[in-house]
Amino acid sequence: MRVADQQIYGTLLGNLQRSRLQIMDAQEQISSQKKVQRPSDDPMAFGEIVLDKSALSRTEQWIRNISFGQSRIDAADKAVSQAQDLVTRIRELTIQGSSDTTSAQGRTAIAQEVRQLQRQLLQIANTEVAGQFIFSGTETDVRPYSSTSGDTVAYAGNSETQAVAVGENQTVQILIPGNSIFSGATTNVFDTVRDLLTALEGNDRSGVQAALGSLDQATAQLSDAQGTIGGLGNRLQVTKDALDTATLTISRAISDNQDADLATAITQLRMQEVAVEAASQAFTRIFDQTLLNYLR
């Protein structure tokens, strides 16, 4: 077989170029830390990355939704528990007021305190988060409770609720309308307090006693609401924990498909560098091999 000079140079050059190409590839992987940057790097993996990134974006958004929901639920929880405390205090005062030994004057004094507590209760029922009322159903721009005439308090919100997405086709309610907490189906806390005030100020002992029963119902209703709110908060937290795990899993899947394995890339780089070095040395050797050297 003849060996022409073109063959030697051509082969060497071809090998050198291929090695350089692989060096470039390895360097790109090392500098970008990604092995799949373009669809043609690995079409299959690229498709998966696109889908996984979408899943990751959804999961992260669900976590955001939950954080948002938690702020509302926490505010509601705090408000209802404060309302509980107020009702408990009102109940204590009512017991005092219903006692035989309490004078008409005493009842008037109690009524004054109860009125204070009623105002606090009203304030709590009108709790706002970021300028939005949390107990007016979806009419978040409408003050849910305000006194109409005398001690009567009316509900101005609606009975709708709001939910946030926390997973694929999963939503959790983050809004509980005030008319199922304060002015609910069983009893209306504000009506009870109003009647109590009337009884106290009218020195009507049996009326005060009757209010005691209503107050118990109100406490039960608030506890119910608190249980519901606690349950929702718990669901949000549990879901968030699961989503945190899912985020990790998806991130890992993306990383597996997309991120360069630095050790492999660096090894590949070194290997190709050695190949280039060897080829370059072979190149210089060719000059030593010419017949010309022996014909002096």
Add this chain to the structure above:
Amino acid sequence: MSLNALFGIGTNALATFQQALSVTGQNISNVNTPGHSRQEIILSETQPQNSRPGQVGTGVEAEQIRRSVDTFVEQQLQNSHERLGQFGATRSALNQIEPFFADSNDLGVGAAMNEFFSAWQDVANNPTDLTGRTVLLSKAAVLTGRFNQAAVQLADQREALDGQVRQGITDINGLADQVADLNVQIKFAEVSGQQANDLRDQRGRLLNQLAELIDISTLEDSTGQVNVFIGNGQSLVAGHTTYDLSGVSNSSNGGLVDVMYDAGSGATTPLQSVITGGRLKGLLDSRDTIIPSLQTTLDTLAAQLVSQINTQHQAGYGLDGSTAQAFFSSGGTTAAKMSVALTDRNKIAASSTAAGVPGNNVNALAITTLQTTAVAGLGNTTFQAYYSAAAGSFGATLQSAERDLSAQEIIHQQLEAHRAEVSGVSLDEELVNLLKYQRAFQVASKLITTSDEMLQTILSIKR
């Protein structure tokens, strides 16, 4: 046998070795010339003279200057040029639109869809919050912007490829003319018994350049002229005549050119469908098949996004009580024309009822679930899955073009090595020839000196 004959032998030898040295010189000087075929001088004895006791030789002559060439390898190289041209054109055409799929850096359409739906969720969380609504409108603008930009890029790339197709046609016509010119020169040289070695090398080079542009088949006739055929047998070069290709603008293909063949009576024969190799094939495939299919995919995706989002959006109520509002412009159902119709953030319909405003978010939630809903118009896949499949399939096309190209480059290199084995110049070999013929030249001149001395001896007898 006269002394003069001895002189003759010497002179012949000198001339022949000088010629042999020129051939060697030609080989050495063309060691790096692409397409050059090594030439070899074939020596033979001249006609002997009858004499007693037997015939006496009359010296040496150069019978032929032979060009070392393996037509089989040359043919394979030509085919290889066709493939290199085709794969190279496809790869570089697709390479330029690949950055459109910038999803690994969160800059692609997929990433924009994710952000768009996330923004809807934020609106669902807090329907009264105006910031969330503003963000949603800007994310929607980003999404339509990505679609618009991709559409422009793809259209531009088709235009650019069209320019390359036109250039290819011009180049083919030019090369065909040069081949025809060389045909004439070779015919004239060889009809008078010459070997047109260097002209044949030149023509071989031109044919390879031609093959890189378009698939050709060649047939050499008895006079040494080569006939070149393209497509399914259309003659491009016949002896000294050429037939032109031309690019005819096709209005049903956006004014891009069709490749037409002119058999002498006008450019009327469509050639496009019978081109099977070369750059033109790669350019036409990318321009008329691969990119349009990507355009269709994007248009379908855009149209479905517009109609699905709009349908749901129109069912809801904005903060200002507005309803039946289109979110995206209902006319913009292509990637190029997709645009956001809503300008007033209060009109974003998060609520499912007029009474539920502002806190009702049921309609916004319904829109967010579209992100994971299979859409019939997309072959029962989600927006994201449809896009991901398109990216994957584009990637596979480009990847196979890249792989085909690098495989072909290796094959080509091997073929070049095969060619070099037969036709390449080996400097060692030439150096040996150089010495061989130089020595022979030296000794042949000694032959003349000796003859001269002998003649002197005879002349001195007379004195």
